Amino acid sequence: MEIIVAKSAGFCFGVDNAVKKVYQLLDTNNERIFTFGPVIHNDQVVNYLKRKGVKIVNDIDEVNEKGHIVIRAHGVTPVIYKKIKDKGLILEDATCPYVKKIHNLVEQKSSEGYRIIIVGDKNHPEVIGINGWCNDNAYIVNSADDVEKLKKSDEKICVVAQTTITKEKWHEVNEALKEKFENILKFDTICSATTKRQSEVEEISKVVDLMIIMGDKKSSNTQKLCDISRKHCPLTFKVETSLDLPQIDVEKIKKIGISAGASTPDWVIEEVIRKMSELNNQEVTKNEVNQEDFNFADALEESFVRIRPGEIIKGKVIGFNANEVYVDLGYKADGIIPLEEYTDIPDFQIEKEVKVGDEIEVFVQQINDGEGNVRLSKKQVDINKAWEDVEKAYNDKTPLKAVVVEVVNGGVVASYRGVRIFVPGSQLSDRYVKDLKDFLKRTIEVRLIDFNQKRRKLVGSARVILEERKEKASKEIWETIEVGKTYNGVVKSLTDFGAFVDIGGVDGLIHVSELSWSRVNHPSEVLKVGDTVEVHVLEFDKDKKKISLGYRKEEDNPWVKVGQMYKEGVIVTVKVLRMTPFGAFVEVIEGVDGLVHISQISNKRITKVEDVLEVGMKVDAKIIEMDLENKKINLSIKEVKPIDPPDNNAKETGENKEEPEITEHKEEMEVTLADVIKTSEEVKS
Structure with a gap:
């Protein structure tokens, strides 16, 4: 069996420089050492450095003491540099020179008015750092599909690349960009070492039966090497250490290729080569392999803890994603907690609840989950501890707060720190x-009413707690209630005649007439079930357990408002609302009606109000009387502008037609008779 090792396998210049800088600091000073993020995407190295006292921080605000802080090869944004300076930390800048060149280029072209486009992974720390040098204003694309989402534009474009992407991706994206932009300035910033490493893998993978790519599971450039290799050699395996090597049939596999990502230490590469060579003592074919050893392999192996399935051990959170939490156990491999084994809280927000650096207890489920990781469960530890609380709560009859996680036949299942409690539907409220689905994901308080420790079966009730609290609250209310007292309550139900409100263990009624100063046809026009309302007591009967509540506020009383707005003698514009035989009711303001008597409409005789007014008509009227106490307002239209009836209003018959003339002659006759009497008296005298 022949083994071919890529010349460029292992640390690139930038990674090598960053790691050496940390080692030098460890050897030459006694001050605290921090790294902004893992200095290298390799757990073996990172874990070793942590044991030496190096602390990883993901936010400068986490640093609360003086010391050195190493900026890793990926680089950071200008904001991070400023925070480091403001904190008074000693900066050790290990940003890769190739990356620093991109920072300078992006900053310059952005100031010249170019829109920056970065070809790479938007979540990769290198890309995040580059984007910071153009005020986080870059377009970030990782494929031709991403480019398709951009709008066509005539703006000036400057395109740069994440240093570890493939040449294939670079060309693919740039071809797509031609369809969107006309003015494009391109800078191929892919690291030459990356290009060389990828080319070597492509060539070796074409001539071997099996390919081994070494690197950390989180390493972007290692994954790209695997993708390139699999195009030519389907039997490509990604491993972190020699412990992850697959079983090899030396009878069938005649030629093996080996390469490694930029974050893989030389001692790991050497160990893999040695293991492979021992399979049949074959010679290794290689043109160049870095033989330098960092002299910590033995110390690292000795520092590994021993763990077994079923144990509960402590570890530190070193990272997480949407589905998993990574834990440093001090073991040769990190532990992984799947989200479903971390908690069963619905809609758990891992980014808010989990913090890197947290120390947690975990249950070891498997030493090797098939990918070399230790499978862990935090939930199992929580459950074991929770049973102690559950038993105490049952004996003391104290309530437990649990989250409803499932609806089952006859009720729901609520979880208290992983312990499942059955709550019958009749005991939910x-x-x-x-x-019952309305209770899903809600936190409820329950009291255990059945506890079977052997079968680990629990039955809880929320109802007994609610009833006890309601009884206590009811007693307190009836002892302290008085007319005018204000309560905050919750609307429980609506009827045609009003709304029932729970004011804390006792229901009171808001009559429909007390809901608003305006006319209300149904309570639903003002309130809905579940509303929180402020009410005041109008009257109550302790014997009958009845309470009448008021909802409308005195300051909203339109009769108070109208008294503040108008006085007698003021002319207002009113709207005619309805007619009666004795006059018309008009709206002075919303909620306040006044009366215009039929005699106050015109100076002439009116038979019917409808003859001169219409519903909805707006007219000017003078307030001639205001009785706010009895809620009465009288107005006059004729004192402003009389509305006379039409001339043909009373000319329905021939007899009626003569009536005005008779009236006129009657007045004349009365005057003449007076004169006659006066003259007669004068004659007599």
């Missing part, structure tokens, strides 16, 4: 529950 002190009121009828129409749909």
Whole structure:
């Protein structure tokens, strides 16, 4: 069996420089050493450095003491440099020279008015750092599909690359960009070492039966090497250490290729080569392999702890994603907690609840989950501890707060720190529950009413707690209630005649007439079930356990408002609302009606109000009387502008037509008779 090792396998210049800088600091000073993020995407190296006292921080605000801080090869944004300076930390800048060149280029072209486009992974720390040098204003694309989402534009474009992407991706994206932009300035910033490493893997993978690519599971450039290799050699395996090597049939596999990502230490590469060579004592074919050893392999192996399935051990959170939490156990491999084994809280927000550096207890489920990782469970530890609380709560009859996680036949299942408690539907509330699904993901308080430790079966009730609290609250209310007292309550139900409100263990009624100063046809026009409302007591009967509540506020009383707005003698514009035989009711302001008597409409005789007014008509009227106490306002239209009836209003018959003339002659006759009497008296005298 022949083994071919890529010349460029292992640390690139930038990674080698960053790691050496940390080792030098460890050897030459006694001050605290921090790295901004893992100095290298390799758990073996990172874990060793942590044991030496190096602390990883993901935010400068986490640093609360003086010391050195190493900026890793990926580089950072200008904001991070400023924070380091403001904290008074000693900066050790190990940014890769190739990356620093991109920072300078992006900053310059951005100031010249170019829109920056970065070809790479938007979540990669290198890309995040580059984007910071153009005020986080770059377009970040990782494929032709990403380019398709951009709008066509005539703006000036400057394109740069993440140093570890493939040449294939670079060309693919740039071809797509031609369809979107006309003015493009391109800078191929892919690291030459990356290009060389990828080319070597491509050539070796074409002539071997099996390919081994070494690197950390989080390493981007290692994954790209695997992708390139698999195009030519389907039997490509990604390993972190020699412990992850696959079983090899030396009878069938005649030629093996080996390469490694930029973050793989030389001692790991040498160990893999040695293991492979021992399979049949074959010679290794290689043109160049760095033989330098960092002299910590033995110390690292000795420092590994021993763990077994079923044990509960402590570890530190070193990272997480949307589905998993990574834990440093001090073992040769890190532990992984799947999200479902971390908690069963619905809609758990891992980015808010999990913090890198947290020390946690975990249950070891498997030493090797098939990918060389230790499978862990935090939930199992929580459950074991929670049972102690559960038993105490049952004996003391104290409530437990649990989250409803499942609806089952006849009730729901609530989880208390992983311990499942069955709550029958009849015990969920002190009121009828129409749909049990309404309680999903809600936190409820339950008291255990059945506890079977052997079968680990628990039954809980929220109803007993609610009823006890309601009874206590009810007693307190009836002892302290008085007319005018204000309560905050919750609307429980609506009827045609009003709304029932729970004011803390006792229900009171807001009559429909007390909901608003305006006319209300149904309570649903003002309130809905579940509303929180402020109410005041109008009257109560302790014997009958009845309370009448008021909802409308005195300051909203329109009769108070109208008294503040108008006085007698003021002319206002009113709207005619309805007619009566004796006059018309008009709206002075919303909620306040006044009366215009039929005699106050015109100076002439009016038979019917409808003859001169219409509903909805707006007219000017003078307030001639205001009785706010009895809620009465009288107005006059004729004192402003009389509305006379039409001339043909009373000319319906021939007899009626003559009536005005008779009236006129009657007045004339009365005057003449007076004169006659006066003259007669004068004659007599």
